[in-house]
Amino acid sequence: MIYDEIIRSIKNIPAFPAVALKVMALIDDPDYAITDIVDVVKYDQAITANILRICNSAYFGLKYKVVTISDAVMRLGQQNVIRAVEAAGVSKFYEKAKGYGLEANKLWEHSVGVALMSQILSKRIFNREDAKLYTTALLHDIGKVVMGEFVDESFMKIYDIVSREGISFLEAEGKVIGIDHAELGGKIASQWNFPADMREAIAYHHRPDLMTDGDNNNAWLVYLADQACIMMGIGLGNDGLAYKGLSEAIVRFKLRQKDFEECIMMMLGDLERAKELLGIIS
Amino acid sequence: MSEIVIGISDLKVSNDINDILVTYALGSCIGVTIYDPVVKVGGLLHFMLPESSLDPQKAGENPAMFADTGIPLLFKSCYKLGAEKKRMIVKVAGGASILDDSNFFRIGQKNITAIRKLFWKNNILIDGEDTGSNYNRTISIHISTGKVFLKTAHNGMRELV
Numbered sequence: 001m002i003y004d005e006i007i008r009s010i011k012n013i014p015a016f017p018a019v020a021l022k023v024m025a026l027i028d029d030p031d032y033a034i035t036d037i038v039d040v041v042k043y044d045q046a047i048t049a050n051i052l053r054i055c056n057s058a059y060f061g062l063k064y065k066v067v068t069i070s071d072a073v074m075r076l077g078q079q080n081v082i083r084a085v086e087a088a089g090v091s092k093f094y095e096k097a098k099g100y101g102l103e104a105n106k107l108w109e110h111s112v113g114v115a116l117m118s119q120i121l122s123k124r125i126f127n128r129e130d131a132k133l134y135t136t137a138l139l140h141d142i143g144k145v146v147m148g149e150f151v152d153e154s155f156m157k158i159y160d161i162v163s164r165e166g167i168s169f170l171e172a173e174g175k176v177i178g179i180d181h182a183e184l185g186g187k188i189a190s191q192w193n194f195p196a197d198m199r200e201a202i203a204y205h206h207r208p209d210l211m212t213d214g215d216n217n218n219a220w221l222v223y224l225a226d227q228a229c230i231m232m233g234i235g236l237g238n239d240g241l242a243y244k245g246l247s248e249a250i251v252r253f254k255l256r257q258k259d260f261e262e263c264i265m266m267m268l269g270d271l272e273r274a275k276e277l278l279g280i281i282s
Numbered sequence: 283m284s285e286i287v288i289g290i291s292d293l294k295v296s297n298d299i300n301d302i303l304v305t306y307a308l309g310s311c312i313g314v315t316i317y318d319p320v321v322k323v324g325g326l327l328h329f330m331l332p333e334s335s336l337d338p339q340k341a342g343e344n345p346a347m348f349a350d351t352g353i354p355l356l357f358k359s360c361y362k363l364g365a366e367k368k369r370m371i372v373k374v375a376g377g378a379s380i381l382d383d384s385n386f387f388r389i390g391q392k393n394i395t396a397i398r399k400l401f402w403k404n405n406i407l408i409d410g411e412d413t414g415s416n417y418n419r420t421i422s423i424h425i426s427t428g429k430v431f432l433k434t435a436h437n438g439m440r441e442l443v
Contacts, residue, residue, distance in 0.1 A: 101435050159436050162416075168381055227380060231389055232290060232330060233307035233418065238435030240417040241309055241390070245382035257386060261336055265347070268290060268330070 002150055003178030010146055010184070013093070016192040019044045020089025020135075027082060027131050028195065034078040038069050041085055050088035051081065059273040082131040087112070090138045099148015100237030101155075107145065109271075109278055110235025111138050116274065117225035117267040118218075124263060125221075125253045133218045136198050140205045140222050143185030144237075150177055155238060162242050169242040170206045182206050206243050217252075224249050228264050234271065285422075288313075288328050291347040295325035295359040296425050304422035308376035310390035312349070312397060312413070313421045315373045316356060317428035318365035324425050327356040331389065332396035349396040372401070373410035373430045373442050375421045390414065410442040 022040045026032045042048060048069060055072045056065050060080070066072045073081050094108035115137040122130050144151075151158065154176050161172040174180040186203025194202075201219035204211045205226055208219040223246070230241055249255075288294050288305040296303060303326040305313045310330075317324035327346055334341035334348040345351035357367065374397060379390035394413050401408060412419065412432050420433040421442065430442040 155435065163436075166381075227387060230380065231310040231387065233309035233311055236307040236309050236418045238418060240435070241378045241380045242416045243380050245380045245387040247382075247386055250386050258336065260386070261331055261389070264330075265337060265340060 001178070002154075006146060006150060006177070006179060006184065007187075010188055010191060013146070013188060013191070016194075017044075017047065017089040017092075019047050020086055021192070023082060023085050023089075024132065024135060024195075034073055034081075037078070037082065037085070038073060042069050047085065047088045050091070051084040054084040054087060055081070058275065059270075079129050079131060083115075083134050086131065086135040086138060087115075090135065093139075093142060093145060097145045097148060099150075099152050100144060100239055101152070102148075102235065102237045105278065106235040106237070107141060107148075108235075110229055111141060112274060112278060113229040113232075113234040113267060113271050114138075114140060114222065114225045116270045117228050117263065118221050120263045120266050120270070121221050121224055121253075124259060125255070126217075130218070132198065133221060136201045136218055137222050137225055139185070139189070139198075140202055140226060141181065141185065142188050142202065143181035143183070146188070147173070147177070147179075147181045147184055151181075151239075159238075168206070168244050169239040170244075172242075173239075180206075207246075209246050209248055220249050220252055224253075224255075224260075225267075228260070228267065232264060232268065288326050290328055291330050291344055291352075293325060293327040293346045293352060293356050293359070295323065295356070295363060297321065297323045297363045299426040301425045302422050303425070304420065306420045308419040308421065309378055310376070310393060312374055312376035312393045313419070314353060314356060314397065315421065315423040315430050316360060316365075317371045317423060317425075317430075318360065318369045319371065319428050320366075320369055321364040322425060322428070323360050323363040323365040324423050324428060325356050325360050326421070326423055327352045329353075329393070332392045349393060349400060353397065353400055367406075370406070371409045371428060372406055373421075373423075374408055375412045375419050375432055375442060377413040378416050378418070379414070381416060412442055 097107040115134050118133050118137040119129050158172045158176050170180045182205050189199040189202045204219050205222050208223045285302045305328040314327045329349050329352040332349050334351045341348050341351045345355045377390040377394040380387050417434050423430045432442040433439045
């Protein structure tokens, strides 16, 4: 059965990078010290190289090159450095992502788009950036990395159900394959020992309304950011736009249509400047 | 043949018969192609939102972002290459929406309404259209023939007529 094969294949996913995991744990404590983060990161050369590459990208427009992690913290601020750590740690999982009719790198582009949008929304709604939300957004579609080939094999079957029954691609995926990419992402997050709120946000990123923890705002923000990128066609696959729109998201955050559209414009601008970030997996 | 890719909020026009203009991954955004078969001049616009009133400054910097500023610019750019309005063949694709329980996410629907209004007001007929629903589209126009091709995951490639 495909289901068993999929569950078996997630066992082969490499461990989540220790550095990114440690940083996640550190920032979970509101009194974290940035020096602790620098200490954790500087011994991982591959991640350090990628962080510096991100920090020196046109996105930040620095005049002088940043050469050490402490430098980066000073010049860009800790939020940006933490985001770079997470992006550098997460990107490798998307390197060979196939499926959903997407060309190489497109799923990563989508993930970066959703991560950038999550921060824009968080700033607009709560007036803060949130590194944990950023990491969650980067990983929301991690289930697709594993599901991709299986979905491609069953695409016409899934698509037929979507168009005939008018249900979402997610539900049809579940019907045909036995599990959908969001639920599978949740399982991968468990395997990586992610905290419960992150795991839930990944598992329910298309249906935050079904979550038991009603206070998990991050799941709703990832949801909204994902819808925005899907609508704008960023890393849009052959699952298209066949996902559920939940007006509850709007009520919850008191967002006006205009706010949402303005955020979308900002995101496309950010994505344009984040080309280096996209380049780290090629 | 050389393929010229048009990104989001972008437009290109051409009178080089070797050119194919193409835009990928139209979700709620809309791709508009226009073509004058007499002078073999064509253009492709990929706009994202209906109305420039959302951000007039952005619209000034990049008119291709909005329907109401992008479409006039698309036509004017083709006129500069000798095209004439009365001969224009106009085709549109995109404007998909997610499965909605409210109007909030209907940027696709709003985009479709915006172009219909705009074309109606300016006496322009749409000669070929594949809009709405919830799937991902890619369109291209061949400058040599004016043929427009639409690609979707479930139907593959077909000519948009």
